[in-house]
Amino acid sequence: MSGSNGGMPGNSEYGTKPFKRSKSHFTDRITADGRDGWPVEANRYRLVASRACPWASRAVISRRLLGLEDALSLAIADPIQDDRSWRFTLDADGLDPVLKIHLLGEAYEKREPGYSGGVSVPAVVEVPSGKLVTNDYQQITLDLATEWTALYRPGAPDLYPHAHRDEIDEVMAGVYEDVNNGVYRAGFATNQEEYQAACTGLFRRLDQLTPRLERQRYLVGDTITEADIRLFTTLVRFDTVYHGHFKCNLRKLSEMPTLWAYTRDLFQTPGFGDTVDFDHIKRHYYQVQSGINPIGIVPLGPDLSGWLMPHHRQELGGHPFGDGTPPEPVRTDEEVPPPGRP
Known part of the structure; x- marks a missing residue:
């Protein structure tokens, strides 16, 4: 796997080259003061994740622990991608009901027309414009833990004291x-x-x-x-x-x-186990990563x-x-x- 932007990449990025996780391509931050042009604001952004992906699951867990469900909506991609991108085929008509797109790659394209790099999760997309804001999997959860405090639920924990x-x-x-x-x-x-x-x-x-x-x-x-x-x-x-x-x-x-x-x-x-979908995890790894498991058989256990x-x-x-x-x-x-x- 040699994706260009870290996180969990799309199907086409699983290959036979030596593994090297690259830095995120889109590293804008959503902050309380909006210094990157993306201020924290309820219902302005949508978190796109896969329950198969450990990097995206961090953001899903953080969002739940902090009680941000009503402020930051969640899109769950199909654990099985095609060569184009993460897909919203779990939703009716294969269309994300909020972003109105079929593929996460469409949000990348709106952010950077002609973008040809990897499409990874987690990703945060601005709802009004449909543009990708960030796919910086390392920073997203740190910002949820420090910048979104005004929108936390009562009793939210301090995840980065x-x-x-x-x-x-x-x-x-x-x-x-x-x-x-x-x-x-x-x-x-x-x-x-x-x-x-x-x-x-x-x-x-x-x-x-x-x-x-x-x-x-x-x-x-x-x-x-x-x-x-x-x-x-x-x-x-x-x-x-x-x-x-x-x-x-x-x-x-x-x-x-x-x-x-x-x-x-x-x-x-x-906030932890109630976000874990073992079926998504198994099907993604065993069916998408064909370089390792070319037959695509998903084991029954453990x-x-x-x-x-x-x-x-x-x-x-x-x-x-x-x-x-x-x-x-x-x-x-x-x-x-x-x-x-x-």
Whole structure:
């Protein structure tokens, strides 16, 4: 996979070249003061995501934890793309009901006529103009956590607290390099040496994170932060796709007791597991990434019932939402199937 703009690319960008995640092409920011020309404003923007994509899932989780559903609408793309772009074929007539487009690529074209680069999620599109604002998957969630505060729900958590930002950034840097990106470097490696380096680095980082999570419930401080969101979106996909499909098979997540309990704890926290669609995840990875799985068979397993098992992580203390409260139950139009049910 060699997309030109990071995030989760379109089908045509999965190939046989060595994996390298490029920087986002459109890096405008939506801020409280509108310094890039895009001020925070309720109902002005639409988040386009795929439930298959770990990078887009970060934004979906953040939006839900912060209670931005009424201010920032959500479009969910079909997990199966064609060679053109992410498609809105889950919607009636294959048309996004708000943006009135069939393909996410149309918003890219409105932003930059003649654009020929990759089309990735997550993406934020301005509703009135239909133009892409940003596909900067690293910055989108940080801005949701810091710039959209005026539109938060009462009791919203602080996902990027000032007092811990240096430590959060340090932890996220290692997680990004060896875990978030590491599984892809292993999965799309073109020779044994590349694969072994990525896979070894991945499990080394997981082993380094384990003692931290043995003594504290969350990665940084005693509340959920951006660091937990970023690690969760890779770990929740681990046994389902990365262990087999990407050959990250030294151990399963379910064979790493501390990390398995940590991920189940988050999964069972409102805002995390209720955004995860394992069917979308499996179908995307196994059917779209034909360079790795040319036959396109989607495996039946793994058994998902374990996600609801007790985790006992609360015994470590900590408060998931700090001084805040859990989000309201997920909206009916955004519900996903529970584990074990298609």
